[in-house]
Amino acid sequence: MKALFLAGGFGTRLKPITNDLPKPMVPIMGKPLLERNIENLKKHGVDEVVLSTCYKSHKIEKYFEDGRKLGIGISYISEDVPLGTAGAIKNAQSFFDDTFLVFNADILSDIDISEMIRFHKEKGALATIAVTQVENPSAYGVIEHDENGFITTFKEKPQPHESSSNLINAGVYIFEPELLEEIPSGRAVSIEREIFPMLLQKGFKLAAYNRCSYWLDLGTPGKYLKAHKDILGGTLKIGSHDFNKNPQCISNTAKISHGARIAGPVYIGDNVEIGAFAVVGPYTVLCHNSSVGMGAKVIGSVVWDNVNVGSGASLINSVVMSNCRVDRNSEKYNAILTDKFSHPIAV
Template sequence: MGIQQWREALLDCEASIKEAIASLDRSGLQIALVTRADDALVGTVTDGDIRRGLLRGLTLDCPVEEILHREPMIVPPELPQEAVLQIMAANKINQLPIVDGNRQLRGLHVWHEMQAHFERTNLMVVMAGGKGTRLRPFTENCPKPMLPVAGKPMLEHIVERAKLAGIKRFLFSVHYLGHMIEEHFGDGEAWGVEIDYLREDRPLGTGGALSLIENPPPAPFLVTNGDVMTQVGYGDLIDYHVAHGAVATMAVRNHELENPFGVVSTNGLDITGFEEKPIVRSHVNAGIYVIDPSALDCLEQGKHCDMPTLFGRLRDQSRRTIVFPLHEQWLDVGRPDDLERAQQEPSNVR
C-alpha cells in the first residue's frame, strides 16, 4: 500500500490510549503501529486491545504501553504476496506489518476486502415504537426516531451508518405513530436497502418485540434503539460477538460518578482511611446489541420482555453473554437537551 497511508497508522511508544484511538480514526486501517523514533516496531494496538483495556479499568489517559501487543504477527518485505494472503486468511487478520531483520517497520499489508467494501448478510432490528414521552412536545405528532438531526430523521442516520458496515437488511419495530415511519421509508428501496416491519399492538419491550420475528435469521443480528446515535462500527460489533463465541452481546458505556464529598472509611469507631471525592466507575447499557438467533427460544411470542431480562434468562441457562465497551461517540436522544445537543453537534454522533 502507499507509504503515506500506512504511515498514518504510526504511533509513538509514549502516546496515550486516547492518542491511539485518534490514530485508528485518522488512518482507518484498524491498527496502530507503535514505534520508537527510529521506526523500530515496538508493538501494535487494535480496537480490541483498547476495549479490553477499558474493561480492566484503564482510562483514556493511560499510556498505550498498558494495552500494547508486543509480539504481533509480522512478515519480512521479501515474502511473496500469495504467501502473505495465505497467512492472513489462515489467521483471520486484516493487517500484517512488514518488518525487516532489524525490526524496522517497512510497510503494512491490508486485507483487500475491508469492512466497508462487502455486503453482510446480518439483519439489523431497530426499535422504533416508543412514545418518546420525555421528548414532548416534540413527539406529540412525530415518532421519536423521526425527529430531525442535521436535516434528516435520526433513523436515517442509523440506516446510513449500518450501510457503511455492509448491512442491507432491516426490521423496524413500530408502534406509536408507526405509519409515519412506514410512509417515509417504505420498503427501503430509496436507500438501497430492504426494510420490513414488526408491528406491536402494545409495547412489548425490546426482547418482546424480537418475539414477533416470524423467520429467525440464519446469522447473528444487530438490535439498536431507534434513538441511539453513535459512531460505532456496527461491523466491528458483529465481528467481536462472533470472535468471542457469545449468544448475546451488549454494548456498554463507561459511566463515572464523582462523590462530591471526602469519604471516611471506618471500622467501628476507628477511622481507617480517607478518600477525597472518589470516582465510582461502572458500565451502563448503551442500547445496542448483537443476538444469536438461538437466543429467541427464550422468548414467548407477544409477551413483554426487556433486554436485561432476556440476558438474565440466557445466563440462567449458562449461555455466554458479554459486553462490548464503547469508546466511540454515543448519544441516547431521550430528553430535549439530548436532542438539542444532537442538533447542535451532529458531527459527534453520526
C-alpha cells in the same frame, strides 16, 4: 446481515417534539435519526432492516416505504400494544435465522459495527452488548465483566458502593438466533431486566463490547439540542461534512444578504434565506427552505424545514419545528416552538 430497529417507543420525555412524530423520525441535521442510523449500517454491509413499530407507525412506513430509495430492503412488524424490548424482538423472530443486529432506534453513537461483529464472532457469544461509560450509573442498569470481556453481573440502578463498574447498556446488540428461543411469547418482556440476567444464570456466554467513545440517548429536548451541538462541534461525525476542518456547512443554494454575520459552527441547508444584518450561529442548524429576517438573531438553536424567523426576532438555545413562524421582534430563549405553542426547555 440483517438488523432490527426497535422503533415503537412513545418518546414521552421528548414531548412536545414527539406530539405528532415518532421519536425515530425526529430530524438530526435535517434527516430523521432512523435514516441516519440506517445509512450508517449500509456502510457495514447490512442489506436488510426490519423496523418494529408501534407509535404512529404509519409515518415511519410512509417515509421509508420498502427502503428502495435508501438502497436497502426494509420490512415492518407492528405492535398493537407495546411488548417491551424482548417482546418486540421475539415478535420479529421469523425474519432472523442467522446472526443479527438489534438497535434501540433513539440512540446516537460512534460504535464501529464491523468491529463489534468481529468481536462478537471472536468471543463465540450468544449475545454481545455494546456498553458505554457514564459518570453516575446509579440511574441505569450497570454491567460488570471479566478481563476477557464476558459479562459477569447485571445490577439495576446500584448505589455507588454497590458496583465498581460505570458501564451501562448502550442499546446496540448482536444476537445469535438461538437467543430467540429463550424469550417467552405472548406478553411484554424486557430484554434488559428479564432476559439478559436469565441467560447469564443459565450459563450462556454474554460479551460486553466496550469501544464506544460517543453515545447519547435522544431522550429529552435538552439532549436533542446537545446532539446537534456535539455534531457541530466535531465530537460526533454525521454525514460527509467534517466540522473539525470547516466549521461552516452552507448549501450553495442558500442566499445570505449583505451585512449578515455567520458565526461557525453552523449548518445552513438548501434554499435558506438570511436577511441583511442577521446573526446566525454559533452552534446553529437552519434546515431547508427556512428564512431568517433582517436583523434577527439565531444562536445555539435548531430550526427545522420551512420556518420563518421574523425580522428583529431573537432565538436562543431553542428548537423550532417545521412550518412555524417566529414573530417579528419576539424573544425566544430555551424554548420549543410548535405550530401553535412555545414550550420551555428545562435547563
